[in-house]
Amino acid sequence: MKVLVWLIPLVPALAVLLNGLLGQRLLRDRAHILGVGSVGISLLLALIVIIRIIADPSHPIHAKWFTWVFAGSFEADMALLVDPLSAIMLFVVCGVGFLVHVYSIGYMHGDPGYPRFFTYLNLFMASMLILVLADNYLLMFVGWEGVGLCSYLLIGFWYDRQSASDAGKKAFIVNRVGDMGFILGIFLIFWSTGSLSYEEVFDKANHGAISLGVATAITLLLFVGAMGKSAQVPLYVWLPDAMEGPTPVSALIHAATMVTAGVYMVVRSQALFELAPLSMHVVAGVGAFTAIFAASIGLVQNDIKRVLAYSTVSQLGYMFLACGVGAFASGLFHVMTHAFFKGLLFLGAGSVIHAMHNEQDMQRMGGLHKYIPGTFWTMSCATVAIAGLPPFAGFWSKDEILTSAIKSGGLSTLWWLMGICAAFMTSFYMFRLLFMTFYGNERFDTHHVHPHESPATMLTPLKILAVLSIIGGIVVGLPPENGLFHRFLAHAFHHGGEHHAHVFHFWPDFFLMILSTLVAFAGFVTAYHLYLENPQRPQRLGDKISAAWQELRSVLLSAWHTPVPTAGFYTTRAQQLAERFAFPYRWLLNKYYVDEFYDAFIVRPIMWAMNALWSFDGRVVDGIVNGCGAFTRLYANWSGLVDRLVVDGSVNGVAVLVRSGSQVFRLVQTGIVQNYLLVMALGVFVFATVYLIFV
Amino acid sequence: MVPLPFYLTFGALLFIIGVIGVLTRRNVVIVLMSIELILNAVNLTLISFSHYLQDLRGQVFTLFIIAVAASEAAVGLALMISLYRGKATFNLDEVNLLKW
Numbered sequence: 115m116k117v118l119v120w121l122i123p124l125v126p127a128l129a130v131l132l133n134g135l136l137g138q139r140l141l142r143d144r145a146h147i148l149g150v151g152s153v154g155i156s157l158l159l160a161l162i163v164i165i166r167i168i169a170d171p172s173h174p175i176h177a178k179w180f181t182w183v184f185a186g187s188f189e190a191d192m193a194l195l196v197d198p199l200s201a202i203m204l205f206v207v208c209g210v211g212f213l214v215h216v217y218s219i220g221y222m223h224g225d226p227g228y229p230r231f232f233t234y235l236n237l238f239m240a241s242m243l244i245l246v247l248a249d250n251y252l253l254m255f256v257g258w259e260g261v262g263l264c265s266y267l268l269i270g271f272w273y274d275r276q277s278a279s280d281a282g283k284k285a286f287i288v289n290r291v292g293d294m295g296f297i298l299g300i301f302l303i304f305w306s307t308g309s310l311s312y313e314e315v316f317d318k319a320n321h322g323a324i325s326l327g328v329a330t331a332i333t334l335l336l337f338v339g340a341m342g343k344s345a346q347v348p349l350y351v352w353l354p355d356a357m358e359g360p361t362p363v364s365a366l367i368h369a370a371t372m373v374t375a376g377v378y379m380v381v382r383s384q385a386l387f388e389l390a391p392l393s394m395h396v397v398a399g400v401g402a403f404t405a406i407f408a409a410s411i412g413l414v415q416n417d418i419k420r421v422l423a424y425s426t427v428s429q430l431g432y433m434f435l436a437c438g439v440g441a442f443a444s445g446l447f448h449v450m451t452h453a454f455f456k457g458l459l460f461l462g463a464g465s466v467i468h469a470m471h472n473e474q475d476m477q478r479m480g481g482l483h484k485y486i487p488g489t490f491w492t493m494s495c496a497t498v499a500i501a502g503l504p505p506f507a508g509f510w511s512k513d514e515i516l517t518s519a520i521k522s523g524g525l526s527t528l529w530w531l532m533g534i535c536a537a538f539m540t541s542f543y544m545f546r547l548l549f550m551t552f553y554g555n556e557r558f559d560t561h562h563v564h565p566h567e568s569p570a571t572m573l574t575p576l577k578i579l580a581v582l583s584i585i586g587g588i589v590v591g592l593p594p595e596n597g598l599f600h601r602f603l604a605h606a607f608h609h610g611g612e613h614h615a616h617v618f619h620f621w622p623d624f625f626l627m628i629l630s631t632l633v634a635f636a637g638f639v640t641a642y643h644l645y646l647e648n649p650q651r652p653q654r655l656g657d658k659i660s661a662a663w664q665e666l667r668s669v670l671l672s673a674w675h676t677p678v679p680t681a682g683f684y685t686t687r688a689q690q691l692a693e694r695f696a697f698p699y700r701w702l703l704n705k706y707y708v709d710e711f712y713d714a715f716i717v718r719p720i721m722w723a724m725n726a727l728w729s730f731d732g733r734v735v736d737g738i739v740n741g742c743g744a745f746t747r748l749y750a751n752w753s754g755l756v757d758r759l760v761v762d763g764s765v766n767g768v769a770v771l772v773r774s775g776s777q778v779f780r781l782v783q784t785g786i787v788q789n790y791l792l793v794m795a796l797g798v799f800v801f802a803t804v805y806l807i808f809v
Numbered sequence: 810m811v812p813l814p815f816y817l818t819f820g821a822l823l824f825i826i827g828v829i830g831v832l833t834r835r836n837v838v839i840v841l842m843s844i845e846l847i848l849n850a851v852n853l854t855l856i857s858f859s860h861y862l863q864d865l866r867g868q869v870f871t872l873f874i875i876a877v878a879a880s881e882a883a884v885g886l887a888l889m890i891s892l893y894r895g896k897a898t899f900n901l902d903e904v905n906l907l908k909w
Binding site: 780781782783784785786787788791792795 | 828831832833840901902904905906907908909
């Protein structure tokens with residue numbers, strides 16, 4: 115079993131090696147054999163492991179391979195852990211991952227980077243599986259960084275487009291901010307508990323080894339990491355831009371799996387978060403604010419993928435809201451259902467874009483349900499699911515979150531209010547997307563654009579996900595907060611013994627269910643009225659609401675009458691409304707100017723400071739270095755001069771002296787024997803004379 | 810009986826004639842002959858003192874010098890012939906291969 119667990123991430127990793135090394139040369143258009151095959155094997159292995167866990171949920175599988183880091187008292191194992199929590203993530207990652215891989219065969223067909231795409235996608239799978247299966251925070255961080263890298267690589271997959279490579283960089287840099295928080299949190303965990311393995315850390319946390327202040331600091335730092343990865347305000351800005359990547363990437367990484375890693379991490383660290391009430395409030399507050407903030411931006415966006423991106427940010431906010439009010443299981447439940455319907459929505463959007471020959475602007479679509487019925491029906495399922503209409507998947511998880519929020523009381527009532535507003539907006543913008551895309555008149559050039567249904571490799575994953583979006587919630591989520599899902603997950607949580615099971619009450623649970631259904635329905639009706647109302651489809655109900663709304667509007671907000679520059683494609687009530695509410699409309703259309711704000715207050719000052727430092731470096735630092743160099747050179751010149759003139763001069767002088775002396779003295783050597791004899795004789799004579807005279 | 814200074818003076822004269830011959834003559838043969846003259850002048854002086862001092866060691870020394878002189882003459886003549894073969898001259902002024 116341990117080997118099987120390890121094979122789950124290792125098989126895609128092996129495929130990365132093979133595809134990366136051989137793909138471009140040997141496999142080319144057949145690269146999906148390795149890419150999809152390896153993920154298929156992983157899925158099978160994962161299912162075996164998951165069945166084992168379901169059979170015996172109270173005994174998690176610890177698969178230790180070897181001790182990875184060993185320094186002093188610090189020890190980190192290369193170990194995987196499968197408990198109910200990671201089993202659910204395993205199912206989501208492998209399941210949605212496999213479907214997206216299959217879908218990519220059709221979507222990426224003919225792209226020059228086909229093998230590269232599958233290499234990156236498999237690398238992502240391997241990293242994501244390491245992330246969710248890791249047994250300690252350090253190994254989790256490895257997966258965490260791995261998915262960040264893959265996200266960067268895949269957003270910038272079409273790297274010859276400036277916008278794509280910019281978006282990749284933006285995602286990477288914004289994620290760095292979060293990762294810094296995460297790694298500081300890991301340091302603090304080690305500092306306070308002396309270990310990084312989940313089991314030991316949570317054990318110590320449950321036995322009061324971590325003080326309130328430290329626990330608050332740890333959890334806030336971890337949450338900063340989660341904010342970066344899961345795109346929460348204020349670190350959400352990278353996710354909408356990440357839509358520059360291929361659509362399967364948006365579905366897999368930026369909707370279903372990677373962005374939920376932050377939620378997974380918070381749920382995994384439940385034992386720590388429960389020690390720190392302040393952190394819980396921060397998590398809930400940020401989540402609720404993100405939910406309503408991103409949903410409001412989603413109301414007016416016209417790019418089909420951008421609407422879905424803001425929707426993802428908003429739904430992630432819901433998940434954190436759930437964690438923040440203590441309903442960790444509900445948060446994870448929403449992770450799962452969201453993976454189904456948001457994955458489906460993105461894949462469906464990809465299918466639409468594919469059909470429309472890379473057109474993403476919904477203002478140039480319309481009436482597509484006649485052309486691509488398969489895509490239309492599956493996307494409708496997902497839309498109903500995310501809008502929160504029973505009995506589709508999204509209803510159960512979202513309703514649980516809102517119920518948990520209002521039950522917590524106090525400040526959480528405010529979060530509940532924001533959540534229910536966001537639910538209305540969600541329902542509205544999703545049906546708006548559906549109507550703008552699939553209903554109404556064709557707003558594209560029907561003579562030149564002929565939308566066509568996608569191939570079976572793309573449609574089959576859509577259908578499977580549609581089924582999951584319909585039944586995924588009701589099967590495991592009923593009754594609310596005590597369904598199969600929650601009972602299964604309860605085994606994973608390190609409660610200090612007490613487990614507070616929620617009992618379903620008629621009041622307020624049933625009332626809240628009806629309320630959230632009504633809210634979702636209201637969103638549908640509003641969207642229907644504003645976007646579908648045209649001569650071909652008269653709707654009495656829509657008309658009535660419209661009339662009332664118009665009156666209210668003109669009475670309340672006649673102040674803003676400035677006209678908005680319109681696209682001029684078509685005029686609906688929504689268009690008129692936008693003209694009336696020009697000021698808020700512009701704010702929403704420009705995403706609250708957050709990107710501009712970041713640009714002005716963060717990017718520009720940093721760039722300015724960098725320029726200043728650069729010129730300081732260029733002038734002062736380089737000046738000192740170059741000055742030192744110039745001085746050394748000057749000194750060397752002088753030194754060389756002394757060497758040449760004085761030292762060499764004296765040596766050469768001696769040589770010259772010797773040579774000129776020898777020029778004179780060699781003349782003595784005449785070569786004539788008698789001269790030498792004469793000198794000898796004279797010498798003898800002189801010595802003899804001296805001897806005779808003086809001695 | 811001839812007194813000693815006569816022999817010595819005669820020996821000295823012979824020696825000076827020999828030295829002048831060695832230093833001034835250009836012909837190798839005559840230079841060699843002059844060397845023999847020097848050696849014999851020394852021999853004469855040695856014998857004179859031997860006789861005067863009644864000591865036979867001087868005469869033994871002379872016999873050695875005669876033997877050495879014979880060998881010297883042999884080597885000298887051989888050099889002379891070799892010189893002639895090489896340079897076809899007996900003139901010492903022309904033999905200056907060791908000149909600077």
